[in-house]
Amino acid sequence: MLETSSRLDVARLRADFPILRQLVHGKPLVFLDSAASSQKPESVIRALDEYYREYNANVHRGVYQISERATARMEEARVKLARFINAPSPRQMIFTRNTTEAINLVAASWGRQNIGPGDVIVLTEMEHHSNLVPWQALAQEKGARLEFIPVDDDGRLQLEALDTLLTERVKLVAVTHVSNTLGTINPVAEIIRRAHAVGAVVLVDGAQSVPHLPVDVQALDCDFLAFSGHKMIGPMGVGGLYGRRSLLERMPPFLYGGSMIRTVGLRESTWNELPWKFEAGTPSAGDAIGLGVAVDYLTGIGMAAIRQHEQELVEYALPRLAAVPGVTLYGPRGEDRAGVISFTLDGIHPHDLASILDREGIAVRAGHHCCQPLMARYGLVATARASFYLYTTPEEVDALVAALHHAREVFGM
Amino acid sequence: MDRGMYQETIMDYARHPRNFGHVDSPDISYEDHNPLCGDQVRIELKLGAGGRIEQARFTGRGCAISQAAASMLVEMIEGKTLDEVKQIGRQEILDLLGIPISMARMKCAMLGLKVLKAGAYGMGGWPGEDEDEAWPTTSR
Numbered sequence: 234m235l236e237t238s239s240r241l242d243v244a245r246l247r248a249d250f251p252i253l254r255q256l257v258h259g260k261p262l263v264f265l266d267s268a269a270s271s272q273k274p275e276s277v278i279r280a281l282d283e284y285y286r287e288y289n290a291n292v293h294r295g296v297y298q299i300s301e302r303a304t305a306r307m308e309e310a311r312v313k314l315a316r317f318i319n320a321p322s323p324r325q326m327i328f329t330r331n332t333t334e335a336i337n338l339v340a341a342s343w344g345r346q347n348i349g350p351g352d353v354i355v356l357t358e359m360e361h362h363s364n365l366v367p368w369q370a371l372a373q374e375k376g377a378r379l380e381f382i383p384v385d386d387d388g389r390l391q392l393e394a395l396d397t398l399l400t401e402r403v404k405l406v407a408v409t410h411v412s413n414t415l416g417t418i419n420p421v422a423e424i425i426r427r428a429h430a431v432g433a434v435v436l437v438d439g440a441q442s443v444p445h446l447p448v449d450v451q452a453l454d455c456d457f458l459a460f461s462g463h464k465m466i467g468p469m470g471v472g473g474l475y476g477r478r479s480l481l482e483r484m485p486p487f488l489y490g491g492s493m494i495r496t497v498g499l500r501e502s503t504w505n506e507l508p509w510k511f512e513a514g515t516p517s518a519g520d521a522i523g524l525g526v527a528v529d530y531l532t533g534i535g536m537a538a539i540r541q542h543e544q545e546l547v548e549y550a551l552p553r554l555a556a557v558p559g560v561t562l563y564g565p566r567g568e569d570r571a572g573v574i575s576f577t578l579d580g581i582h583p584h585d586l587a588s589i590l591d592r593e594g595i596a597v598r599a600g601h602h603c604c605q606p607l608m609a610r611y612g613l614v615a616t617a618r619a620s621f622y623l624y625t626t627p628e629e630v631d632a633l634v635a636a637l638h639h640a641r642e643v644f645g646m
Numbered sequence: 647m648d649r650g651m652y653q654e655t656i657m658d659y660a661r662h663p664r665n666f667g668h669v670d671s672p673d674i675s676y677e678d679h680n681p682l683c684g685d686q687v688r689i690e691l692k693l694g695a696g697g698r699i700e701q702a703r704f705t706g707r708g709c710a711i712s713q714a715a716a717s718m719l720v721e722m723i724e725g726k727t728l729d730e731v732k733q734i735g736r737q738e739i740l741d742l743l744g745i746p747i748s749m750a751r752m753k754c755a756m757l758g759l760k761v762l763k764a765g766a767y768g769m770g771g772w773p774g775e776d777e778d779e780a781w782p783t784t785s786r
Contacts, residue, residue, distance in 0.1 A: 258648075581710075582683065582708060582709035582710060583683075583709075584682070584683040584709040584711075584751065584754065585652070585709045585710045585711065588650060588651055588652075588711075588748065588750075588751060589650060589652060591650075591748070592648050592650040593648075599683075600682060600683065600684075601684065614683070614684030614708075615683060615684050643649055643650075643652045643657075644652070644657065644710075645657065645661075
């Protein structure tokens with residue numbers, strides 16, 4: 234058994250996650266799909282319950298007690314979230330539904346205003362569809378061009394391509410911080426520095442980094458950072474967009490309607506101040522409050538400790554998975570690897586494999602992971618993917634390895 | 647050993663698919679994909695008098711469930727008329743497979759039927775989508 238030097242008391246913190254205490258097909262649930270969505274601690278579940286039982290009311294409207302309480306708790310969550318990523322001000326922390334909506338906000342608002350014919354948007358070959366398809370639509374609408382930083386065989390970005398890709402035509406670089414498929418932690422600070430040198434704006438897709446690593450938007454110097462609450466032990470339905478203040482001030486609204494206005498006439502209106510200019514309509518207040526509680530939980534444990542724990546799990550898992558006959562592992566071997574392991578097992582389609590693992594109580598993802606171009610790059614249609622989080626144990630990695638041997642038996646290998 | 651969906655018959659059809667291959671100058675040839683798994687199935691039919699299927703073959707690649715189900719279906723329809731084939735629905739496929747199919751894998755199991763119906767009748771959508779049971783559900 235692994236002697237972990239991690240400062241995490243995983244056994245104790247697992248007790249905070251009620252969903253983990255259950256049997257699936259008669260076996261203990263081994264949840265290895267946190268990259269898709271993470272589990273929630275008791276405190277977050279309780280916060281949602283409390284909100285709906287005690288002070289459910291529309292925010293920023295009522296002058297009565299429970300509405301004021303809801304508003305105060307939601308705005309307090311915004312402050313926590315801003316601090317969590319070291320945003321200079323909570324005005325730069327916009328609540329969205331998720332990463333996808335945050336990226337669409339930037340594409341629709343900043344993109345429509347700033348991208349024109351012949352302009353170039355630089356992406357990478359490893360982007361999730363959510364950081365690819367919005368830019369395809371914008372480029373088609375504006376007559377702009379997409380260029381891609383290629384990925385090498387080890388799953389790392391080939392940064393030397395920036396020498397030719399980064400021209401004065403490049404208006405935007407949109408890059409994922411951590412690959413949801415390969416687990417690669419990209420050198421985003423370096424990409425940002427080089428992109429800024431040609432005057433480009435940089436959006437970082439933080440869906441897989443904000444939940445798992447310490448992320449500091451000022452240290453990175455990124456212009457936008459998008460992330461999802463549900464991947465960081467928060468509720469579904471709430472996420473965030475950080476933006477550079479000078480950009481956010483000049484950007485037009487994303488959605489129009491209530492809350493985002495200052496004055497409304499019959500024929501024209503003026504916009505609310507930041508961040509509410511970008512938050513039209515009734516927000517998911519309870520979920521935002523729950524996300525604030527999730528941030529409290531993560532902060533209490535420490536993002537550096539979570540990162541170290543996941544790094545140790547990856548170091549534990551990679552050689553053990555590689556030792557299963559027929560296993561191919563994807564992604565880099567090194568410190569630039571987050572707790573995501575994509576793999577294939579010869580002769581067994583990843584979906585069949587995931588179904589067999591399910592019977593053993595093990596939840597993994599199988600498919601293209603919303604990265605069809607990346608799959609094509611490696612000549613794959615699908616992989617299986619195990620992903621870790623603060624509550625994952627080495628024993629669960631052992632269970633996965635044992636189940637892979639079992640799958641080979643079922644398939645007569 | 648808990649085999650779940652992967653009973654011996656399924657594995658046998660997946661490993662040694664019956665009616666795998668092509669038909670010479672087919673009257674009907676149609677292919678479709680299951681974007682979830684990347685499964686692919688093509689079905690080719692040779693028709694005789696009265697729309698009777700003289701020869702039915704399939705080619706494809708993908709997960710064991712999609713390939714076994716397509717093979718069982720194509721084997722079963724040989725000798726039937728197109729009108730008879732039209733009656734085949736979701737339940738007949740589940741009966742052929744004889745195993746509980748989880749909700750997530752239903753599209754794998756039904757890919758062959760989808761290809762057959764689209765190819766033979768130009769029927770779009772998933773088999774059974776015009777029926778009450780259309781919405782994703784599990785056979786368990």
